[in-house]
Amino acid sequence: MPKIILDDPDQTLSMLRESVETLATRVDGAARLRRRRADGGDLDRDLWSEMAAAGWLGLLLPEDMGGSALGPAELAVLAEGLGRNLLTEPFAALAVLPGQILSAIGTPAAATIAQGLADGSRITPLLWQDAQGARAPLTLAGNGEAMTLSGTAHFVTAAASATDLLVLSERDGVPALVVLPARNGPAGSGGITVSSRPGLDGATIGQVTLSDVAVAQDQILAQGTAVETALQAAIQITRFALAAELAGVGAKALEDTVAYTRDRVQFGQSIASFQVIQHRLVDMWSDAEFACSAVTNAVEMLTEDTPAAAAQAVLAAKARAGDSAVTITRRAIHLHGAMGFTDECNIGLFNKRAITLNAMLGQSEDLRLEFLAQEMATKSTAA
Structure with missing residues (x-):
């Protein structure tokens, strides 16, 4: 497999x-x-x-x-x-x-x-996205001992369990990375309000609102271009991790589906012997292989320390693995028949996980557009 x-x-x-x-x-x-x-x-x-x-x-x-x-x-x-x-x-x-x-x-x-x-002693999610997944307007205002932080961040991971909050804010147009104690007490204590709603894959999607939260000078970890550089590098390697996880989701869903179709008997024979089922399984296998190969290529590019090539390889891997995992798991549900649509069947959980991971840090179509933009920029520079 x-x-x-x-x-x-x-x-x-x-x-x-x-x-x-x-x-x-x-x-x-x-x-x-x-x-x-x-x-x-x-x-x-x-x-x-x-x-x-x-x-x-x-x-x-x-x-x-x-x-x-x-x-x-x-x-x-x-x-x-x-x-x-x-x-x-x-x-x-x-x-x-x-x-x-x-x-x-x-x-x-x-x-x-x-x-x-x-x-594992500190749970430290990053606050940086708005409701559309773009940069959230989190503002650091004031100077010296009179600094405050305000704004709302969406898609906050483990917001209720957090011990600390890393906040990507702006101060007079300059990026600033601030750490705040999460204050896991009554809602709204210290100017921090946490809410959540159910996610597709069993996790919760957090929202954190900051209302004039007091910030001391030593809570500002960094300011300026260093913050933006760190964020972009972190997004790239996180997309790579998501691509690898998606490749694993798709490969396992395929493996489980192959086993199921071998065991499922209709008309006196395994449904895996039916030509139409074999065609679907081959399509799923091809998708899984391409996803794993794209991740392997990204590993090579990242290891060779070729920044431009690595950036494009990661975008390609996340886009390919995301599409692959979602497509494979949907087909897997169909091949499991009616039981594939029940919550008791694990194959549906793989599909929900694939959809969730695919949406993180850019859907496949968005990443392909970013890939093309980078490629055009590279060609323009070379010319």
């Missing part, structure tokens, strides 16, 4: 794959998803702590920030394993995205937060 294939001379990737599979044998991802959905929670803290203990949350962070200082290949294998096993804790949004921003900022204060992120 399709999977992300990478060179593994020291067996590091194999051991990482085994660690994910070992956790998955103890943790039923589908059952955890259903339980979290029923409870209305936004994060399984016990599972998150296990992921931290395994070193996954700090996989990319430098060692002096409590991380493992590993690279794109290890990230791809880990994210793929999470997707295959339906381990839906928000690894990309809650570990990779804020972790890479903090790593790029690199100040002692940022390093302290990153260490807490790596060991």
Whole structure:
């Protein structure tokens, strides 16, 4: 069956794959998803702590920030394993995205937060998007001891479980990264109001409103171009992690569907023997292979440290893997028949997860337009 294939001379990737599979044998991802959905929670803290203990949350962070200082290949294998096993804790949004921003900022204060992120003691979502997924108007006003932060951020991961909030704000038109204590007390305490609504894949979608929240000077982690540079680099590597997870979701949905069609009998024979079913399975297999290949190509480009090529490879991988996972899981539901539409059948959960991940940090069509814009800019510069 399709999977992300990478060179593994020291067996590091194999051991990482085994660690994910070992956790998955103890943790039923589908059952955890259903339980979290029923409870209305936004994060399984016990599972998150296990992921931290395994070193996954700090996989990319430098060692002096409590991380493992590993690279794109290890990230791809880990994210793929999470997707295959339906381990839906928000690894990309809650570990990779804020972790890479903090790593790029690199100040002692940022390093302290990153260490807490790596060991699981700090839940630090990034506030930066509006209701359309664009940059939220979060404003830092005032000077000295009289600074306040105001605005509303949407699509906040684990907003209710957060211990800290990373806020991408603007101060007189200049980007500023601010850290706030989440104040998990009564709604609205300290000028911070948190609300949430159910998401498609069992998680909740958070909204955080800041109303003249007092900000001290030492809460400003960075200002200026360094913030924007850190954000763009973090978005790129997070899209890459999402692409790998999507590839895992699609490959596992295909694998489960192949097994189901072999076992399902109609008219005295396995439905996998019907030509029309075989054609659909081949189409699904092709989609899964292309997705895994696109992620493999992105690993190579990121490893070779070719910024322009890596940026385009990541966009291509996320677009390809997103379309692939959504298409495969929809076809998988159809091939499971009526039971595929029931909540008791796990294949529907894979479809919901694929749709959710595909929407994060840009739908496939948006990423393709961004890819074309970058390609045209590159050609224009070369000319």
